[in-house]
Structures are given as structure tokens and as C-alpha cells.
Amino acid sequence: MATTVSSTGTEAGIQNVFAFIRRRWLWLLIAFLALLPIIGGKTGYISNFWFLQLSLMIVYAIAVLGLNLLTGFNGQISLGHGAFFAVGAYTAAILIDQAGWPFWATLPMAAVTCFVAGYLFGLPALRLEGHYLALATFALAVAVPQILKYRHFEGFTNGVQGINIFKADPPFGLPLSSDQWMFLVVLAVAVLMFWIARNLLDSRTGRAMTAIRDHAMAASTMGINVPRYKAVVFGISAIYTGIAGALHAIIFEFVSPDSFRFELSIAILVGAVVGGIASLPGAVIGGVFVQMIEKYADALTKKISAAVHLPLELEPWTIYGIALIVLMYTMPTGIAGGLAALWRRMRRS
Amino acid sequence: MALLEVEGLKAYYGQTQALHGVSFALEPGGITTLLGANGAGKTTTLRSLCGMVRTEGSVRFDGRPISGRATEAIVRLGVGHVPEGRGTFTNLTVDENLRVAAYTRRDKAAAQRDLDMVFEYFPILKARISQQAGTLSGGEQQMLAISRALMLGPRLMLLDEPSFGLAPLIVQEIFRIMRRINAEAKVSMLLVEQNAALALELADHAYVLETGRVVMSGKASVVKSDEAIRKSYLGY
């Protein structure tokens, strides 16, 4: 059915190739990123705008990772992960705005709320497979903005207006701008979340997850409690996407129902598939892709329009749509899979 | 000239090679049987002839090369394939099952004659004409599968285990009618059977396959009476 995500060969290939990068270069890369605020501060080359962009890429990478755990590694499709992103974002915003919590304390709360939300949604969703699960999650994505606007919740959510919060200043009088400080926070959270995901997937739980994806019935005859696992994975997946939402609210300093429309869920799904499904590096690539599209589709479209002299003004979505189709043709297993294949070919020749 | 000439036929399922250069020829008018154990490549051979798997090698039907063509194009040339598992359109009626096969035929009068012929061979299908095909018994579905192939107006019929899962009495009935079809409608047949004794009763020529290769061939009467062949290849 629709939820079986093809895996095996390519996935193993991707993991092998990136294992090399993981071992040596990954820590260097993280160290480099962590030093960016200092480099940027000294040289002045990297503006606060760029730190915000980088932070957003990382945030979306965490969100995409959440969906990847569910869809890529557990075979349950979701067209509505924007909903958990919204729940995380509102949890953080409400706690900061109304309860005066420090921003870091809201992250565990967002995780708890989203786990509960994901688990509870995952329970009835157990009976739904393939297209039915797609509809249920699709409905969730459409429903969430409406629920956030719901009249009786306005005391908390402030209705259509949304909630403004203020960015935290760096502690201990560190010589960083708040964008640089937030970038470091987001980076640290992301490293922790990816490390946990890595270990989760390497554990018994991770093997059970992929076994359920590849053959639920066989998994259950091996003694895996399929319903419980599926619901728990839904919850864990929601934690990731929810924490991403909370971070987004904190660095964006604003939440409103219309920031979490259906398009956000689609963007997360597209990020997961385009990056490379069932792949951790793929989630990073997917996160970068989501933010790049949001930021640069406009500019790119203007350039292309000017270059090809079309009789009508192109819109960003046209380029976006064509890019998606071309990507799926050239790299059906996502950019991570495409890079892995390229790498293998280069090493062979 | 041979009706069907197969030379060096190789077949692949993904990376796995299932046939390793099978060659044989079929004279028009006869019944030929392909024998062999499970996994010898009998079904694969039939599927290869109809372009249902990836193949290499040459297949000529009536002198015309047909390898590499689309299944539906091969079928329309006059190769009726009665597939493994009967391939019934379970949600369609018996009548619709038969009419689907006549859909691409230009000569509607000939199609009508074939329909009458089918009902003459298998009167039970006429009685069940507006019934959903999924509700037919196994034997009736096998008759329907043979009839569907006949509705194409074929000159060659490929039959994949028509006796599978049926009671011996019904198998005898079906084989009796197959012999009539062969004689009266001038349809040549290539029969794949697990039940070698049964197949050798009907056929006049036999090929024995083993792990994707033809290991022996001969007149059915000879194969049947040769105890050494029976013991080593056919297991009875």
C-alpha cells in the first residue's frame, strides 16, 4: 500500500557512504558551525540575517527528521505534521507570553505536549492505513489553524492575531547578538536530537520500527507489539516536529494560526522526500531545501523569468513544481540518495 | 514452417536469471508439453513468450519475430495465453469476461462465431452467463480462462497448469475438451503441466526443462514409455 517506503539497497548505500562522512567530518562540521558566531563577529562577513536563515534551516531539519522517523523508518505517511509543529510553537509561545517561562524551559514542555498529542492521534490512526491515514493527517493539517482560531481558546491563543514574544538575549553578557546566540542554541538542540535519533534507530526499537515498515505482519509474529510501537513512534515523531515548532516560535518571535496552514505540512513532507526518505543526512538536506525554497524561490523565479523572456510573469510555485518533478525523476530516492549514487560512481572510476 | 520457433531464450526477474537459453520449436496443429519440476522454468517460458518478463533471444511466431513486443500486441497476433491461476476478472460477469477478449477484434462476426463455439464446448458458461465470474467454481473458472483465450481467435494456445487445484473428474473433462478444440478449431497448444502423466496422455511432443534449460525432448509416446526418463526427470 501507499505507506510502504521502498528501502533496502539504496538506504544501505546512503548509510554506508555517509558513515564515512559521519565519523570524521561530522564533528569538524559541527565545530565549524559552532564557531561561526565568533568568525562572523570578528570578520563581520556573516550578518544576523544569515544566522537567522541558518537557524531556520536547522529548525526545519529537525521537523523533517520527525516526519522521517514516522514515514521513512516506520512506514506511516503523514500529510499533517505541520499540526505538531504548530502545537510545539504555541506551547512555547503561550508559556513564555503568559507564564513568563524562560525560553529553554519551554522545550521540554513542548516535547511532552507533542508526545501526548502525537500518541493520542496515533492511537485511532492505527486502524487507518495508507490513503486513510493520509486523509486523517491531511484533515489534521487543515483543522489545526481552525482550532487555533476557535473562539473558546482565544484566551490562550489570542485568536487570529497570534502571539508576539521577545527574543532572549545571550546569557552571562556573552558578546553575541541574539540571532547568533539563538543559532548556537538551535544548533545544540539539533545535534542532541539527531544523536538521540541515531541511537534510537540503532537500538532494538529502531529495528522494530523498520521491521514494522517492511512487513507489519511478519513483525508481529516475531513478537513485536505493532500497535504500541506505531502509536509510540507517532508520539516520538511529534516530539521532534514539535520541538522544531517551539524553536521556530522562539527565533521568529511570533506565532499565528496562519503560519501553520496546510502548506507547512506539505513543505515538511516535500523536505523529507526531496532530502532523502529514511536517511538522517537526508533530513538535514530536506531542512535546508525547505528554507531555501521559502526564501529564494521568489528571487530565482524573477531571474528565470528575466532570462527566458516569457510572455507572462512566472510565479515561484511554477518553478517549485517543476523542480520537484525534475528532482523526483533524477533522484527518486532524494538528494541524499542521489549524492550517494554519485559518490559510488566517482569512487569506482 | 514451424508455428513457433524459440532460440536461445533467456529470461530475467530483476537481476536473477530464470531461463538460460531455451530452444524449441512447435509444428502447427499439434499439442506440445513442457515438463519439469517446480522452478524448472516452465511458467517463465510461457510468460517469456508473451512478453511478460524481460528476455533475450529470439522468438518467432509464424515466421514473425515477437520477442520484445508488448504482451497485448503478441496476444493480438493469435497467441492465447491461459495464465497460471486462471486470471479471472472476478468482478465482471462471465459474459463480460468473454467480451473483453474480443474487444480488439475487428471481425465482429468471427467473434460472435467464436462465442457460439465456446458455449458449445462449455455449455455451463452459457448457463452462468450473467453471473459474477468470481462466484464460479474452480473448474468453471478454468473453462472461462480457456474460453477467454479462444475469444481472441488464436492459432496457438499457451496453457499454464490447467489442472491445478481441480478434482480429477473435472480435469479429465477439461482435457477432453482441449483435445476437441485442438482437433476441431485447429488451435495448436503448448501445455505446461506439473502432472506429467496427464500431459503426456494429451500431447504428441514433449520437452523436459531443468533449471532453465531444455534437457531432453522427444515424442510423447517415447518419453512416456522410457522408464529412465520418467524416473530421473518426471518422478513417477
Place this chain on the structure above:
Amino acid sequence: MEQLIQQIASGIANGAIYACLALALVMIFVSTDHINFAQGEMAMFSAFLCWQLLDWGLNFWIALPIVVVVSFLIGLSIERVILRPLHGAPVLSVVVVFIGLLAIFHSLAGAIWTHTIKAFPSPFPQVAFAGSGYIGPHQLGMIAVTVGLLGALFAFFRFTPLGLAMRAAAQNPASARLAGVSVDWMLALGWGLAAAIGAVAGTMVAPAVYLEPNMMASILLYGFAGALVGGISSPGGAVAGGFIVGVLENLVAYFGNLLEKITGFYLIGNGEKLTVALIIVITVLTLKPSGLFGHVTVKRV
């Protein structure tokens, strides 16, 4: 009471549109196992094509067949050109391609005809008739056209050889090939028909909601829900499901308003009717996963 009947009547009218879209989704689903997420945007695009012809001065009843044929060809070419090479690709890749198509149709409509809403005149005479207190002429015409369309499709599949071949190809592609049917072309025809049905839905819905690129967004969701409620592999069920969802949505809003009027407590209004209707649909599906009219398929392992 009168209001209730009005709500049900307009629910049936909306349901007719959902039914069309549900049927278009089923057309593609039965033969490919894919849900075409771009179906709604394709219908919207067809509605714009029709608007353009009307704007050039054509009569609606001449423009409609032209648009239907053009949409049919667009659908057919999408299958042949874009989806054929993806045969056997992972399901999620196909989903992303559908999202790409959705984005392309949406943005092209915006680029060609702008995002400002346009009035789309109703092709039906604005006259009073028996029962016009309950239902408007356009709504009645919408029901008549869609029911007529569904009848024509039913006849096509039931009584023509081509319709039979398409059903056979959808049900058992391998067997259909052995019966000489070119299954590949049947898939393309299915796409063409789906696009044509969508075109009718789009031109019927445009006068009711104003024409703009976002017109079909929520309608697709209702069509999807309708198709699943009726049993995604059953065309008749999809049509029934579309009507059920249409009426259900209006009843939710009606009873929400009634409750507020009686008790003064606001529970459900127009803003929440979509959510509530979907919750009901999903609850039904959890209890009866094959849909109300779908047949249970036994999966062999």
C-alpha cells in the same frame, strides 16, 4: 424547519461537486493506486479555461464541451508524459510529483489570470420554480448536470466495449493484457476522463464560490473524504460519499447555529464545520475501514 430543508438542499448541491471530484479521484485510483492531489487544481484550471472562453464571447454550452475535451487531453498527456516514466517509483516520489503538479497548475492559473476573484456567471436561467424557496436555480442546475454526467459515465462503463476494457484493465492488468487490451492506454484514458470530470466540477462550482486559484483547495479535501467514505475503489460509492459529505457539512453548521440560538453557547460555527465534518468522516472510517460501500479485500501474505 424550512432552514433545515434549505441546508440539506444546498448540501446536496455541494455534494454533487464533491461527488464529481471523488469520482475523478477514484478513476485514477482504481487503475494506479494513486490519489491525485492535483485533481482539484486541475479542475480549477479548467474552470479558468472556461471563463476565458466566456470572456471571448462564447456561449457557456459551447464553451463547456470544448473545455471538457481540452481538459481530457491535458489529463491524458500528463499521464503519458509525466507519470509514465515514474511507473514503479516509490509511492512517496509520486506523491511529491502530484504536489509539484498542484503547484504548477495553481501558479499558472495565477500567472495567466491573476489572483483577484472573478465572477463566473451561472449558465442556468434565473427563474422561479416550484421549490425555489429551498434551492437556487444554479444549485438545482449543478445537481442536474452532475447527475447527468454520472449517468453518462455509468452507461459508458456498463455498456461500451471501451468502458469494459477500462474496467478489466483496472481490475486485473495482467489478465487484461492477455486479453489484448493495452493497459497503458487505458491508464491514460482514465487520467483523461478524470480531468474531464474535474472540468465539469470546476465549471459548476465556479459560479457558486467565485473563481480564483484557491477555489478548489477545500473542495479537494471534501472530495477525498467523500471518495474514502464511499469506499475508494467503488465509483458508485464515491458518488454517494460525496453527497453524504456535502449534506453532513451543512448539517454540522446548522445544528451548531441551532445550539447557539437555543442555549446561547457557541460550540460550532461556520469556521469549524470543516473540522467537525472531517472528524465524523474519520471516525466512520476508523469503524468501517473499507468505507460504507467498499468491499473488503482479503490480502494474501
